[in-house]
Amino acid sequence: MEFGISQIVIARYMMYLLVESRTTRNHDAAVRNAYQMILGIIITIVQAFACIKYGMYGQLGWVDSLCVMIQLSVGGITVIYLDQYFQKGYGLISSGTSLFVATNISCSMLQKAFSFTRIKSERGAEFEGAVIALFHLLFTRTDKSGALYEAFFRQNLPNFTNLLATLFIFLLVVWFHGVCFLVPVRSTNFSGMKNRYPIKLFYTSNMPIILQSSLVSIIYLISQFLHWNFSTNIFTYLLGNWKLCEHSGQFIPVSGLAYLVTTPSLAHMAADPFLALFSVLNLLIMVGGCVFFSKIWTEVSGTTAKPVLEKIWKLQWTIDGLMNRDMQKELNRYIVTAVGYGGICMGALTVLGDLFMGPFGTGTEILLASTILCQFHDEILRR
Numbered sequence: 001m002e003f004g005i006s007q008i009v010i011a012r013y014m015m016y017l018l019v020e021s022r023t024t025r026n027h028d029a030a031v032r033n034a035y036q037m038i039l040g041i042i043i044t045i046v047q048a049f050a051c052i053k054y055g056m057y058g059q060l061g062w063v064d065s066l067c068v069m070i071q072l073s074v075g076g077i078t079v080i081y082l083d084q085y086f087q088k089g090y091g092l093i094s095s096g097t098s099l100f101v102a103t104n105i106s107c108s109m110l111q112k113a114f115s116f117t118r119i120k121s122e123r124g125a126e127f128e129g130a131v132i133a134l135f136h137l138l139f140t141r142t143d144k145s146g147a148l149y150e151a152f153f154r155q156n157l158p159n160f161t162n163l164l165a166t167l168f169i170f171l172l173v174v175w176f177h178g179v180c181f182l183v184p185v186r187s188t189n190f191s192g193m194k195n196r197y198p199i200k201l202f203y204t205s206n207m208p209i210i211l212q213s214s215l216v217s218i219i220y221l222i223s224q225f226l227h228w229n230f231s232t233n234i235f236t237y238l239l240g241n242w243k244l245c246e247h248s249g250q251f252i253p254v255s256g257l258a259y260l261v262t263t264p265s266l267a268h269m270a271a272d273p274f275l276a277l278f279s280v281l282n283l284l285i286m287v288g289g290c291v292f293f294s295k296i297w298t299e300v301s302g303t304t305a306k307p308v309l310e311k312i313w314k315l316q317w318t319i320d321g322l323m324n325r326d327m328q329k330e331l332n333r334y335i336v337t338a339v340g341y342g343g344i345c346m347g348a349l350t351v352l353g354d355l356f357m358g359p360f361g362t363g364t365e366i367l368l369a370s371t372i373l374c375q376f377h378d379e380i381l382r383r
Helices: 006-018 025-053 062-087 095-115 128-140 144-153 160-178 207-229 234-239 256-260 266-271 274-300 303-313 324-356 365-380
Strands: 118-121 122-128 180-188 194-200 242-244 251-253 318-319
Touching: 006 025, 006 062, 062 095, 062 266, 095 128, 095 160, 095 365, 122 128, 122 303, 122 365, 128 144, 128 160, 144 160, 160 324, 180 324, 194 324, 207 234, 207 242, 207 251, 207 256, 207 274, 207 324, 207 365, 234 256, 251 256, 256 274, 266 274, 274 324, 303 318, 303 324, 318 324, 324 365
Parallel strands: none
Antiparallel strands: 118 122, 180 194, 180 318, 242 251
């Protein structure tokens, strides 16, 4: 399952652009899901062909290329079918993409924390897992303070500081997920009965960061394609050039738009103080992008003030102390505040995770995993 859920996400948002996001008839939704599934399969096959065509897995013969392409296509199509089963009502959630994302990110982080894989480095053989490495160093080193320092601050492998930072950001996201603005409402049927309607700070859930990360992934993909095939083109310089990082063995952007949307690591910032100023620019880009996508998704998903007010009326409640003509304006004030501040918090948490999580992942990953797990918790409580 090399492609993860990218084919599902791309197909879903392409369908949102082609048709209205809300349908009034059941067969309209069924037709849209069928088209989305077909589009996802086509995208999967095209992705598999592109990976083979442009040598992502090295130079392969035609037999090996065909086998790899079939393997990639079958894995991607399997994910699409599993998502369809969830959409038909099998399980607690209506879409499998959230479950796939949370499972993948959680497994990766657990592996970085508790992996027994031995890796050879300049310091000798070490365990990959941060927790395992901590106990291994404490039991095998006579200098306990030096062992603790190495376990907490070792480079190029998961360390205990990265693990603590990951747990802290996870708890921070969980706390922000519970923050909400309370709109005072009263019953239209029973005199004197009052309540509060919650408008969550993360009003659009994790959709802004999903859209933001999808946009960044597209920029990376196009930038890498141009770098490897048209290195002297003007668009290559605008989107960015790439080079091989000696420590990680991965290609990283070194210029252009791809470089601007990449958060520098703390190690690079320590080596080059100028990158600290660049990280501020990156923070502004991330925050601005999340606020922009929050506003866009509010419009697309039909969660603006008018539909929400209609929902409150259907529940036989009304906003306390206001006339009907003023309710939408007041509710819009709450929603705009939640969308703005929620987008700012998401962008800031994403950059914070990129800076401190290190090998445990990115800020986008911890934000997605945390919000998805909170949604599962809320759904279980609701049922």
